[in-house]
Amino acid sequence: MTTDLHQEHIDNSAKALIKADNLIAGYFPGVPILNGSDLYANEGELIGIIGPNGAGKSTLLKALFGLVKVWSGEVTLRGENITNMRADELVTRSIGFVPQNNNVFPSLTIEENLEMGCYQDPSKFVDSFERVSSLFPALKDRRKQKAGSLSGGERQMVAMGRALMMNPSVILLDEPSAGLSPALQDEVFIRVKDINKTGVTVIIVEQNAARCLQIVDRGYVLDQGQNAYTGTGRSLANDPKVIELYLGTLAKS
């Protein structure tokens, strides 16, 4: 980790809603994937995490949500230490998480999937269902359909909808555009922006770095489990080093 970036992180993150300090984490003992990552998000921000394959983008997101064990470092939400907390307890504390794969319950209907989203407080269902179906109108008409019969893009909508049912203050999205056609990818990015506009803080991990940097407020470029660059979406998208190393020809064109 570059000390400058870490100092900058400490200076700026005092009032952050969610914050990760100097995370070291991995799946197998002795093989860390994160080598001291920092991240913070202020209330209402849209944060992007990009980087090459194997940089630890998804691992960072999972570490925030307690799905990967954090060996050292700390994750806090509004100052409360939530490091390694169980996922369902994090949902109680208003964090939502949408995994990249297998992100719907296939044998449940769309409606039941959304019901599971507010499992901890079913009284929220009616209001939340209205709110979510205004973001994703297609879901309302097909509420009785089994989620297992949906296409990848439709599943992504259900998954994001479900994560929003508890009215979370932060939502973590793991590569929502992966495996989708370019048209559907655009659709997903528009939806993510829409969700953020409703006041929800969003942290998004993306393979499609160029597209991601267009919509985010701030971005983190990860390399080998460390923060390589941070900055606003626009500044990163225009940074020659970032373009050279991570955006490649796609961004130049």
Place this chain on the structure above:
Amino acid sequence: MIRVFQIRRILKSVLLSTIFAIYIGSGASALDGPGISGKISDPDGKPLAGVAITLANNENTIQGLTDATGAFELAAPSAGKYTVSIDVATLPAGLTIAEPGPEREITFVQGPKVLIFKTQVGTSADQVAVKRDSKIPQLVVDGLLFGLTIALGAMGLNLIFGTTGLTNFSHGELLTYGAFTAWTLNYLVGLNMLIAVPLSLVISAFLWGWAQNRYLWKPLRRRGTGLMAMMIVSIGLALTLRYSALAIFGGSPRNYNQYAAQAGLDIFGVAITPKALIMAIIAIITLAIVLFWLKNSKIGKATRAVRDNPDLASATGINVEKVISYVWTLGGFLAALAGITVGINQDVSWRMGQILLLIMFASVTLGGLGTIYGALVGAITIGVLIQLSTLVLPTELKTVSALFVMIAILLFRPQGILGKRERVG
């Protein structure tokens, strides 16, 4: 013309053949060692006096006649294998003994047995003609009753598999221990069955279901034990529990001290005991409640969500361990009900769970692993199939037919009858 003639004969036999003969339970019998007792009456229920009965083995032959009330009682000099036969010539003209005929093999382990001989109008030639056809309704009904019992056990097995991925080889012992819990309360403590059964269902749900998960499976899951290792643990647990039951309760089959022997009812030519009928109704109501609960309740939906994807369920805010805990409690309850049903209809033995386990596995596989209705549909199908297989296969092979179906299903429709292939992407 031949066919009309045959149908008339069948109809005549089916209509005229009623039950009878029968019964009388423990209190009325003076026998306290090996021996047989029972009662013989004509199809209208009138007792038949003076019917000759013989109880014989290689060494001894004991003969007796029914008294004025149609009752008979023969003491055997020792335990072992005997042949019981009724001298058909001493029956009133035109009457025969219904299936399985006037001659029976019987083995005494300890204590007396009650034998049921039904009489029916007709000659033995008639009997042979209608034998196969009139058997089918009876076999189907027997199969349905058996299938419902299996469904209770298979439902729990399927739910536990679905939510935890555990192939639980010790599920059969949940049936055994449920049945023995009721036997302890009923026979040893002396509680009436109407109290002992509900009480043992609750005890079994918490002790054999909830506590087993809490103190064995949950710690194993927390340690990240693999599914294969857990399956081996379940095999070890099954053996431990099975032989513990043998050590504690002994090897001979036990009966509850109520409802042990009961006169059969004749419903459209199908014999069914009131106790079997009542247990079947209880099973149907229980299964309906469980299915409704899975479909509509909050925990039921969460159970299906956990079955679909435990990690996602957790990330969605569901406390997965809590759901699994509910499932084990329910599994213990359902298995105990299945075990007690078998105990009431047949007897309670240390090996009962072992025998039923493979049939439950076959049912779950047939219906579709992890699907809600799978266990029910599979169990009913297997139950009927096992009974019907006795038409063409020797009785000894009837369980084999269930396992054969399981193998065939795995070859040709691995997702089971109700299982669906899922859309990918």
